[in-house]
Amino acid sequence: MNTATMGRTREEKTMAKYLLLKHYRGGPTPTVDFEPMDQWTPEEVDAHMQFMYAFQARLEETGEFVDTQVLMPDGAFVRYDGEGRPPVTDGPFAETKDLIAGWYIIDVESWDRAVEVAGELSAAPGPGGTPINEWLEVRPFWGGSATVTE
Amino acid sequence: VNEALLRDLVPAVIGILVRRGADFASAEDAVQEALIEAVRVWPDDPPRDPKGWLVTVAWRKFLDATRADTSRRRREERVEDAPRPGPVGSVDDTLQLYFLCAHPSLTPASSVALTLRAVGGLTTRQIARAYLVPEATMAQRISRAKRTVSDVRLNQPGDVATVLRVLYLVFNEGYSGDIDLAAEAIRLTRQLAAMIRHEEVAGLLALMLLHHARRPARTDPDGRLVPLAEQDRGRWDTRLIAEGVDVLQAALARDRLGEFQAQAAIAALHADARTAEETDWVQIVEWYDELVRLTDNPVARLNRAVAVGEADGPRAGLTALAELDPALPRHTAVAAYLYERDGDPETAARLYAEAAQSAASLPEHDHLLRQAARLNARLRR
Numbered sequence: 001m002n003t004a005t006m007g008r009t010r011e012e013k014t015m016a017k018y019l020l021l022k023h024y025r026g027g028p029t030p031t032v033d034f035e036p037m038d039q040w041t042p043e044e045v046d047a048h049m050q051f052m053y054a055f056q057a058r059l060e061e062t063g064e065f066v067d068t069q070v071l072m073p074d075g076a077f078v079r080y081d082g083e084g085r086p087p088v089t090d091g092p093f094a095e096t097k098d099l100i101a102g103w104y105i106i107d108v109e110s111w112d113r114a115v116e117v118a119g120e121l122s123a124a125p126g127p128g129g130t131p132i133n134e135w136l137e138v139r140p141f142w143g144g145s146a147t148v149t150e
Numbered sequence: 151v152n153e154a155l156l157r158d159l160v161p162a163v164i165g166i167l168v169r170r171g172a173d174f175a176s177a178e179d180a181v182q183e184a185l186i187e188a189v190r191v192w193p194d195d196p197p198r199d200p201k202g203w204l205v206t207v208a209w210r211k212f213l214d215a216t217r218a219d220t221s222r223r224r225r226e227e228r229v230e231d232a233p234r235p236g237p238v239g240s241v242d243d244t245l246q247l248y249f250l251c252a253h254p255s256l257t258p259a260s261s262v263a264l265t266l267r268a269v270g271g272l273t274t275r276q277i278a279r280a281y282l283v284p285e286a287t288m289a290q291r292i293s294r295a296k297r298t299v300s301d302v303r304l305n306q307p308g309d310v311a312t313v314l315r316v317l318y319l320v321f322n323e324g325y326s327g328d329i330d331l332a333a334e335a336i337r338l339t340r341q342l343a344a345m346i347r348h349e350e351v352a353g354l355l356a357l358m359l360l361h362h363a364r365r366p367a368r369t370d371p372d373g374r375l376v377p378l379a380e381q382d383r384g385r386w387d388t389r390l391i392a393e394g395v396d397v398l399q400a401a402l403a404r405d406r407l408g409e410f411q412a413q414a415a416i417a418a419l420h421a422d423a424r425t426a427e428e429t430d431w432v433q434i435v436e437w438y439d440e441l442v443r444l445t446d447n448p449v450a451r452l453n454r455a456v457a458v459g460e461a462d463g464p465r466a467g468l469t470a471l472a473e474l475d476p477a478l479p480r481h482t483a484v485a486a487y488l489y490e491r492d493g494d495p496e497t498a499a500r501l502y503a504e505a506a507q508s509a510a511s512l513p514e515h516d517h518l519l520r521q522a523a524r525l526n527a528r529l530r531r
Binding site for chain 1: 257258259262281282283284286287288290291294319323509510511512515
């Protein structure tokens with residue numbers, strides 16, 4: 001899917017919701033090669049946390065914030081295994097290369113604005129204050145309403 | 151407490167407070183607080199004059215808030231010196247609020263939020279739920295919008311077209327949460343139409359009524375979209391259709407055509423057909439020609455291609471479609487429909503599946519997916 005179709009005009013709508021998915025590692029060419037956070041200096045950890053609070057505060061201030069959650073690294077895959085049998089579980093896969101760490105949900109006027117916000121988030125400081133440049137996956141939500149659709 | 155009746159009074163009461171010397175943002179807050187008190191007090195102690203009650207209570211709330219803010223002492227003195235109120239609010243006050251809330255300096259989302267609160271009298275929580283965002287987010291949007299228009303005088307002439315665009319956006323947001331935004335948009339447009347004689351206000355009201363009349367038939371009991379041609383026309387609201395047609399005819403008689411009147415005329419022609427087969431597609435194409443002439447809107451051209459496909463056959467529709475930008479929303483869905491009608495289910499199935507990927511809403515996505523599945527199942531047989 002190219003960015004042109006992502007930015008399609010939703011003429012009947014004012015705002016659209018997007019998920020900014022934080023993959024701990026992963027993305028087209030993973031850029032995250034720094035140490036886990038417990039190896040950072042306390043000041044570096046604080047700076048990172050401060051950035052995250054400020055980022056959320058900015059989104060709240062602009063009226064674009066919807067939700068954010070951080071996921072614990074454990075958990076498991078689960079699936080149905082037939083009538084009368086308990087579901088099958090598999091995992092946890094804490095060592096997996098691509099671990100979804102959490103998300104933001106934003107409500108913004110355009111795809112371009114969603115990309116701009118994701119760009120800001122990706123600049124969160126890492127060791128030495130350098131931006132971590134992590135890849136964020138930006139995914140539009142389907143809207144639910146369909147008034148003019150016939 | 152009849153909440154809709156109560157909310158009808160909101161813009162006039164804000165207008166009165168502003169004319170007594172309150173700034174718009176504080177007046178609006180004070181009226182919201184008065185509304186909350188009305189909902190609490192009225193059931194046991196209904197006022198003889200609801201509007202007078204709201205003005206008195208809102209004015210007291212405004213004074214309380216102003217006094218509480220000691221840094222605004224000087225403004226308080228000015229307010230205390232203000233002359234006592236004259237006759238109660240006019241139509242002009244309400245009209246000015248419509249213009250203010252749709253001020254060109256506001257983004258569409260801000261205009262919508264501010265209109266729903268200051269003109270519609272909805273609470274921030276209700277608006278937030280309708281747009282599926284946290285209450286704090288919506289509160290922020292509204293207070294930013296108020297700041298943006300804080301220097302705008304309430305007596306400046308506004309542009310009706312911007313107001314109509316905002317009301318149309320509210321209408322298209324449809325129904326989610328516990329607030330029916332389509333019904334609310336109709337209420338606000340009806341109120342506007344009662345205040346000013348303007349063909350396009352009437353046109354938009356007619357369009358909304360005619361669209362809303364079909365809503366019961368637009369989804370089946372499982373929530374699936376039902377296309378116009380397959381709708382049970384017995385479930386259309388004939389009262390709303392009759393009203394919409396009346397409003398439209400009165401507007402058209404004034405002979406100042408605009409895009410909303412043209413759209414309403416198309417909706418009226420659909421409403422007029424007892425069966426899908428009886429639809430007067432030739433006249434609908436003519437109205438789309440008018441609409442394209444008036445707006446040069448690519449979406450109008452796309453819809454025109456559909457109408458041409460019905461009036462002159464799918465080949466003609468595909469020819470009309472070929473002249474349009476394939477990146478237009480719903481272009482692929484229209485192509486799929488026309489290819490199926492032209493007897494090419496393979497191409498149609500492929501295009502329906504493709505169109506589903508870029509649908510504008512989830513119900514539309516599901517509908518297009520089912521169309522693709524239906525054709526693919528037939529092709530396998």
